[in-house]
Amino acid sequence: MLSFLKAARKSLTRASLAAAAIALAACQPVGVGGPAIDTSAPVPVALLVPSGSGSAGDDVLATSLQNAARLAIADLGNVKIDLRVYSTGGKPAGAQTAAIKAVDEGAKIILGPVFAQNANAAGVAVAGRGVNVLSFSNNTDIAGGNVFVLGPTFANTANRLASYSVGQGKRNILIVNDRTPAGEIGRVAIERGVSRAGGSVVARVDYEFSQNGIVSAAPEIAAQVRSTGAQAVFMTADTAGALPLLTQMLRDNRVDPSVAQFIGLTRWDIPAATMSLPGVQGGWFAMPDPALYQRYQSRYMSAYGTPPHPISGLAYDGIAAIGALVKSGNSGALTAQALTQNSGFVGVNGIFRLRGDGTNERALAVAQISNNQLAIIDAAPRSFGGAGY
16 A cells, blocks of 8 residues: 555645646737748757756656757758757746847747647737747647647547547447546546547546545445446556556456456556566557667667666757758748648658647657567558558
8 A cells, every 4th residue: 555655645746836836827928930040051959958957866757858859850861950958947937037138049849848848828928929839848738839749648649549449340438547636537538539439438447536535436446447448448547556456456346357458548568677576467558669779779879888868869859850840941841831831841750740729749669568568559650641540
């Protein structure tokens, strides 16, 4: 119980932060086109990082983001990027100040910051200046106007998994979510994903985010599986919180994953020890193409001598997108219209594209845990016209 409660406290902290970010709707950035640029000269790009917050973790992240951005610049060939790094101090006020300073000094686009409130503040600060913000956040509540989120989103993951599930004949889906802000956001994403894929949500069960809450809810979930004929159980739980106990309790209550497929909205392979748990065997989840990310890790290690921060790849992706657009030679390369081109871009995790509403789509593989190991059962699409799209 103690280990679960520790994990629960961590997850509740994350959920509280998510709830705080949702409240940002009071200050929404307005839509912009984008500045004209001279593609024959180095293009000024501002990178906003969370250094200076007093947190060693933020400083490590800031360094990794800078390294990844410079690695991407080195891969652009003849395209010249004038990267300018600004510290936000990890706070919205710092992000606002940094964004204004960056544009005052000539930045044509802003890459970052990481945290949702900071990204929102940066976007609001420069919306009237006609500058777009490619933030590292995954919070879609701040997306829109001149703010785009590069981080992986629940909606993208839910769409991919729901489409695959329906394609495998598992159309009748039971949703199970923890009673937290993040759990509710995940539930909505799954509902929309199932509807989009042509499946049916046959029932929804939520549970109090505690060990007792999961134990109490398990019999009800099992009963709903049997009474509705659910062919899949789609869960919002993550490995740091309810997932280990929830999957085991469902098995203990005679929910057979070979009949009602277990599906996860979050990564089930991190930490790797999770894959040895009996409850997750056979489960499906989505992830970027692992071979591509391993290639990025290897190149980063070779260049800098340390492993990259997991978020750092977003900085590479942002520079890759900017570089691809600048290469076109179009003075409007950094407008919202150009950024949201349908063909998308290639990043460290595969293809991705930005949408007009500020969210993103990323190509994901479907993975399964089998015999304590990870197996890719449906490869990530290599283009947006292929299977899965």
